[in-house]
Amino acid sequence: MDVGLLLLIALCSLAYWLYSKNKDYNVLCFFTKRVKTVSGAPVETIAPIAPGRTIFGNAFDVYGFDHAAIFQHQRKRAKEMRTSYLEYGMGAAVYNILDADNMEAVLNDQNLITKSIVYNFLKPALRTGLLTSTDKKWHSRRKMITPTFHFNILSQFEEIFKAESIKFVQQFAKDTEIDISLSELIPRFTLNSICETAMGIKLDDMAEQGDRYRDNFSMIEKCFIRRVSNPLLWFDKIYNMFVASEFESAFRGVHEFSSEIIAKRRTLLEHEIKTRMDQQTPDEDIYINKKQRFAMLDTLIFAEQDGLIDHRGICEEVDTLMFEGFDTTSIGLIFGLMNASLNPEAQRKCYEELSEHIADDLSNVDVNQLSKLKYMDCFVKETMRLFPSVPIMARQTVRETxxxxxxxxxxxxxxxxxxxxxxxxxxxxxxxxxxxxxRFLPENYQDRHTYAYVPFSAGQRNCIGQKYAMLEMKTLLVVLLKQFEVLPLVDPKEFVFHTGITLRTKNNVKVKLVRRQQN
Structure with a gap:
């Protein structure tokens, strides 16, 4: 038979095969299985499909984009689509949610707890702790750690938040007014706080290590975006071959810092237990004295003694909680103080409320007093509405859903x-x-969809530390606003937002602090 005829038959057969497959697959998106509808109607009647930049669907839509370009792309597409929409990418469909109804459906689904594939890009840094684990491992760890965020323990943490907040403000004790960079100072404050509360370790003699830890996470975020924006790097073999070595030192630095924290706490804990035994403390109080703080890390160490977790597991959870505890909360505080500077009327209302409920002697501030600050609570919530620390959450289906x-x-x-x-x-x-x-006063949110506001996620995988974060943010705001008025230094129109692991601005957020005249 003629070679040309054979080739023609082969091409026709291939075309027919591709056509038949395209009923269920978006062939040029690497055989991505298509989304269907229960009724059999076209999927576009429920969720429009976003056009792609290339013949490979949406797989290369953000190829080569940096943090800021990805953020702008996401906002532009949301405005264009105006409703939750579909994309077809690298081997998988992508359902993008823009409304509260779909948010509720996903977050409340007991079978949708597996994190998206992009969370795997964080595993070299965070390993498989609460953020990235799933199934039995996640359930076990969540159950283990949840008691360490009980209200009674948070009340003890408030003493640390207060002390760290006072120390933060004392940096400016000699100044009647001063310009400061929130982007530089606030992360140091939140890292100190998470280490002393959750880890039981003060960073007073580890300041340089703390600075390097934050720098390393900046590199890890760059690595994350590099992989997100290039679908070829989604494959571990390609990533490990061409890119991984650039970021290896950052991963190693993060792990060395957390390992040093764990080692220090083990030593201190052994000393504390020995001291209590020498003092003939009752057996039931050797491991937890309710009058003393109980660090989350202690829970993990005691669980290790009971065979419920090993050393690697402790490292996984420490890496995760340190990152989540310092980074997300620092972003909330940075944007909170920025909003105070840009909205003088709201700042005035916060200060008047402080003056009514908080005495000038800040050493007496406690959880009960903070709970009376209803307007400040609204202020913090509105900050997190406009500037959620985690602007994107992602899950994946493990079966047809x-x-x-x-x-x-x-x-x-x-x-x-x-x-x-x-x-x-x-x-x-x-x-x-x-x-x-x-908006967050009780009379104004009663009819609002519950899932229209989810800065801490919701459902069974909600943020374990949301009360911790709120308490820390309110404490620093109280101490700072009690003594200083916050004025703007940057026009918000000049801010360039970008998406990495968390929400950030490309430019430093700076404000002016002006000391208040005490009556």
Missing amino acids: QLSNGLILPPYTQIVMHVFDVHRNPKHWSHPDEFQPE
């Missing part, structure tokens, strides 16, 4: 929840881009 809106998601569909856009969705918020703390 039917959503309440009629979509049928195939296995390994990536579900991307755009918290930033849900928090600014005009369907849920009037004047969504304006800073209005009053």
Whole structure:
């Protein structure tokens, strides 16, 4: 038979095979299984499909983009699509959520607790702690750590937050006014706080190591974006071959810092237990004296003694909780103080409330007093609405999953929840881009969709440290605003936002502190 004829038959056969497969697969997206509907209607009747930049669907839509370009791409696409939408990427469909109804459906689904594939990019740094683990391991660790964030323990942590806040403000004790960079100072404050509260270790003699730890996480975030923006680097073999060596020192530095923290705490804990035994402390109080602080790390060390976790497991959870404890909270405080500077009326209301409930002697501030600051609570919540520390959350299906809106998601569909856009969705918020703390007064949020505001996620994988974060943020705001007025130094229109692991600005956030005249 003629070679040309054979070739023609082969090409026709291939074309027919591709056509038949395209009923269920987006062939040019590396055989991505398509999303269907329960009714059999076109999927576009429920969720529009975003156009891709290349013939490979959306796989290369952010190829080569930096942090800022990715952020702008996500915001532009949200405005164009105006509703939750679909993309087809590298071997998987991607369902992008922009509204509270879909957010609720996903976060409340007991079968949707597996994190998206992009969380694997964090495992070289965070390993498989609470943030990245799933199934039995996640359930076991969550159950183990949850008691360490009980209200009674948080009340003890408040003493540390207060001491660290006073120490932070004392940096400016001799100044009547001073310009400061929040982007540089606040992360140091939050890292000190998480180490002393959750880890039981003061960083007073480890300042340089703490600075290097934060620098290393900046490098890790660059690595994360590098992989997110290049689908070829989603494959570990390609990443390890061409890129991994650039960031190896950052991963190693993070692990060395957490290992040093663990070693120090083990030594201190052994000394504390020996001291209590020498003092003939009752057996039931040797491991936890309710009158003393009980660090989260202590819980893990005692669990190790009971065979519930090993040393590697302790390292996993320490890496995770240190990162989440210092980074996300620092972002909330940076944007909170920025909002105070840009919204003088809101700042005035916070100060008047402080003057009413908080005495000038800040050493007596406690959890009960902070709970009376209702307007400040609204202020912090509105800050997290406009500037959620984690602007995106993502899960993936492990089996075919039917959503309440009629979509049928195939296995390994990536579900991307755009918290930033849900928090600014005009369907849920009037004047969504304006800073209005009053939205969170009880009389104003009763009819609002519960899942229109999810800065700490929701459902069974909600943030374990949300009360911890709120307490820390409010404490620093109280101590700082009690003594200083915060004035703006930068026009917010000049801010360039970018998405990495968390929400940031490309430029440093700076403010002016002006000492208040004491009556």
